[in-house]
Amino acid sequence: xxxxxxxxxxxxxxxxxxxxxLNIDKGLIVGLLGANxxxxxxxxxxxxxxxxxxxxxxxxxxxNDEFLNKHRNKILYLSDTPFLYxxxxxxxxxxxxxxxxxxxxxxxxxxxxxxxKLFNLEDxxxxxxxxxxxxxxxxxxxxxILVQSPKILLLDEPxxxxxxxxxxxxxxxxxxxxxxxxxIIFSTHILDLxxxxxxxxxxxxxxxxxxxxxxxxxxxxxxxxxxxxLVGNEIDLILNKI
Amino acid sequence: xxxxxxxxxxxxKSRFKxxxxxxxxEDNKIAVILILLLLLTVVFFLNQEYQTQQETQIxxxxxxxxxxxxxxxxxxxSNIKENKFLLNFLDKNKLLAIKKIETILLSLIxxxxxxxxxxxxxIDTVLSISILSLEVFVLIxxxxxxxxxxxxxxxxxxxxxxxxxxSTNFSNQKSLPVRSIVNREILFLWRVNKNLILKYVxxxxxxxxxxxxxxxxxxxEDFFVWAVFLQFIFLLNIVLHFxxxxxxxxxxxxxxxxxxxxxxxxxFWSILFLTHFLFILIAYSxxxxxxxxxxxxxxxxxxxxxxAYTLMIRLTYAxxxxxxxxxxxxxxxxxxxxxxxxxxxxxLKC
Numbered sequence: 001x002x003x004x005x006x007x008x009x010x011x012x013x014x015x016x017x018x019x020x021x022l023n024i025d026k027g028l029i030v031g032l033l034g035a036n037x038x039x040x041x042x043x044x045x046x047x048x049x050x051x052x053x054x055x056x057x058x059x060x061x062x063x064n065d066e067f068l069n070k071h072r073n074k075i076l077y078l079s080d081t082p083f084l085y086x087x088x089x090x091x092x093x094x095x096x097x098x099x100x101x102x103x104x105x106x107x108x109x110x111x112x113x114x115x116x117k118l119f120n121l122e123d124x125x126x127x128x129x130x131x132x133x134x135x136x137x138x139x140x141x142x143x144x145i146l147v148q149s150p151k152i153l154l155l156d157e158p159x160x161x162x163x164x165x166x167x168x169x170x171x172x173x174x175x176x177x178x179x180x181x182x183x184i185i186f187s188t189h190i191l192d193l194x195x196x197x198x199x200x201x202x203x204x205x206x207x208x209x210x211x212x213x214x215x216x217x218x219x220x221x222x223x224x225x226x227x228x229x230l231v232g233n234e235i236d237l238i239l240n241k242i
Numbered sequence: 243x244x245x246x247x248x249x250x251x252x253x254x255k256s257r258f259k260x261x262x263x264x265x266x267x268e269d270n271k272i273a274v275i276l277i278l279l280l281l282l283t284v285v286f287f288l289n290q291e292y293q294t295q296q297e298t299q300i301x302x303x304x305x306x307x308x309x310x311x312x313x314x315x316x317x318x319x320s321n322i323k324e325n326k327f328l329l330n331f332l333d334k335n336k337l338l339a340i341k342k343i344e345t346i347l348l349s350l351i352x353x354x355x356x357x358x359x360x361x362x363x364x365i366d367t368v369l370s371i372s373i374l375s376l377e378v379f380v381l382i383x384x385x386x387x388x389x390x391x392x393x394x395x396x397x398x399x400x401x402x403x404x405x406x407x408x409s410t411n412f413s414n415q416k417s418l419p420v421r422s423i424v425n426r427e428i429l430f431l432w433r434v435n436k437n438l439i440l441k442y443v444x445x446x447x448x449x450x451x452x453x454x455x456x457x458x459x460x461x462x463e464d465f466f467v468w469a470v471f472l473q474f475i476f477l478l479n480i481v482l483h484f485x486x487x488x489x490x491x492x493x494x495x496x497x498x499x500x501x502x503x504x505x506x507x508x509x510f511w512s513i514l515f516l517t518h519f520l521f522i523l524i525a526y527s528x529x530x531x532x533x534x535x536x537x538x539x540x541x542x543x544x545x546x547x548x549x550a551y552t553l554m555i556r557l558t559y560a561x562x563x564x565x566x567x568x569x570x571x572x573x574x575x576x577x578x579x580x581x582x583x584x585x586x587x588x589x590l591k592c
Contacts, residue, residue: 050329069333076330083327087260087267099252100331128263 001026001060001183002047002152008054009042016042018207020055024185024200026151029178031194031215032187034204035231040187041080043204044154047185048077059152073101076150080157080187082141086130090121090140093129097144108147115143118169135161146173153177155186159193171197191227195220205230246336250343253328423506426488442480446518449473450525457526466530467537470522474545477518478552481511482570486560493560498592500557507553515542515549548573551582558586 007020016039024030032040046053049065057064059075068075085093094112095105105112116122119139129137138161145153153174159167174184174197188194194201198215201223210230215223228235264270328337431439453469456462489507492499519542527535552570559565572578 048330050326072331072333083323085256085260087263088256089263092256092259092263096252096256097331099255100249100328128267 002185003058003061004047004055005058006055007043007046007057009039009046009051011042015207017046017053017204017209020209022202022209022211024183026183027178027181028183028199029174029197030183030185031198031201032185032204033189033191033194033201033227034187038204039207040204041156044077044156044185044187047152047154048075050077071151073103073148074151075154076145076148076152077154078141078145078156078158080160082138084129084137084141087128089126089128090116090132090136090143091125093140094144094147098147101148103148111147112143115147118173119143119166120163133161135163135166138162139166142170146177149180150182153182153184153186155184157188158186159188159190167193191220191223194223201226203227203230246339246343249332249336250340253340253344254347420502420506420509423492423503424510427507427510430485430488446473446476449476450522454526463530463534466526466534467541470519470538470541471545473518473522474515474548477515478545478548478570481549481552482556482566483563484556486556489557490560493557500590500592504553504557504590507557508550511549511553512546515545551579554586554590555582558589 002022002024004020004022007017007022009015009017016037020043032043034040042051045051047057047064049057049068059067062070085096088096091112098105098108113122116125119142121136121139121143124132124136129140132140142158145155158170162170171193174186178184178199194215195218199213201212201215203210203212203226212218212226218226265274325337328340332340450469450473453465457465457469489503492503523535523538551573555566555569559569569582572582
């Protein structure tokens, strides 16, 4: 489904990713972990072809730029600070995104209504986005993405600013999307989210990546141990000194 | 093509929605009232008759002109984040095509506005306005070609030229190639400040149109030299305010690099000044006498000296903009020049 071969990415002189090799199957939920600046967002942006990179990214055997040219609406990406038109209402924004994707609003109206209800935004759908809180803004951006049926969904810290109920709802929704064949790759710092949701985790460290499959069989402390072993386990040492 | 047009119509539809939502938003009531008042004032001034017919024409012309400049400036601020967002739905070529269509539409609106103004407010300088309309049209068009062109090339330039510049191991180097400074300034100017540049181009065009009208209508050819001088003072002010972070970085990394930095910066800004000067000469040459052209040429060399002086101040006081401006203003008291020069020499010498 998604194949990454020898991916290299530099920002000026700074090396961010070096020889990343990944193979991600259809319908998997993949958690991207790593310290700040490890390259999680960069990796997602290279898949979206928003950045120049070295190496190869193949989607269904086709280079990502070609795939995106043919089926742009099949790969969706949501940034951790999504762009929103402040002077559109929540519903108008969702309709705008649907228009851009050539999806008739009427065809998905029921789904939009349900998502608004699910994320507790039903009463605010006709309010201007500028009146929304940080979490509400994130939710409306999520709805505009989740209402579609992508092949690959890339989410950058998707639960940032969300309330507990919305996190639970999002987790269930992502699982059901994955069951329908969508491959989901999301970056996060929250291990709880990874434990309950992911099939695979990719840990970015020292410009490299380590993949762990069958994460659903692990508990949180196993994941924590793997993470600390790779990213650095000096926390206890420093804490003891403090 | 059909797809591009339909997407453009979706974007334009959303723009109108954003505008109407903004207009009817309670929080913007005061802003809306202010804008209406401003429009009324504009109409009032457009209807006013002044002492001479020329004055009336100039005021009308200026007011009519300010709106397209204002709209163009607003439009140029169309941000990168929105482009990135739109790239979720479109490839770069389609986005570029949409921007071109939007630009053409905006230009047509501006052009239409100018034509209506000519008819309603009886502005006689039809030729000037037509030239200006064309200018606005071309400028907006360029403004959208350039950022997209740069965006395409951005990573390549970043990886090649800037890498070449920064990959040099500064600590082991005794001197810095002057050319790299020029390259860096060009890169920096394009990458970080392209919208600002276009804004300056628009504003300088406006200033020149005003000067030209003044010279033609009042038959005061001598004013040309002052017109050039004033523009270059504005330009020197830009140089003074231009970010200096890179200079500081370089000066700290390589001992004795200030002379290279100064040379590189001088070459870069001279090229810019010279280009600007040539444009002015071409624009004004049709109605200027040889003596004034000659005088301007002499003036240009004086300006180059002032540029070198400004750059020296810029490098010496790189970490403090307040001091830079203050020292520059002190230029008005000529006796301070030797002291400033001595101080700069002391601080910059190796």
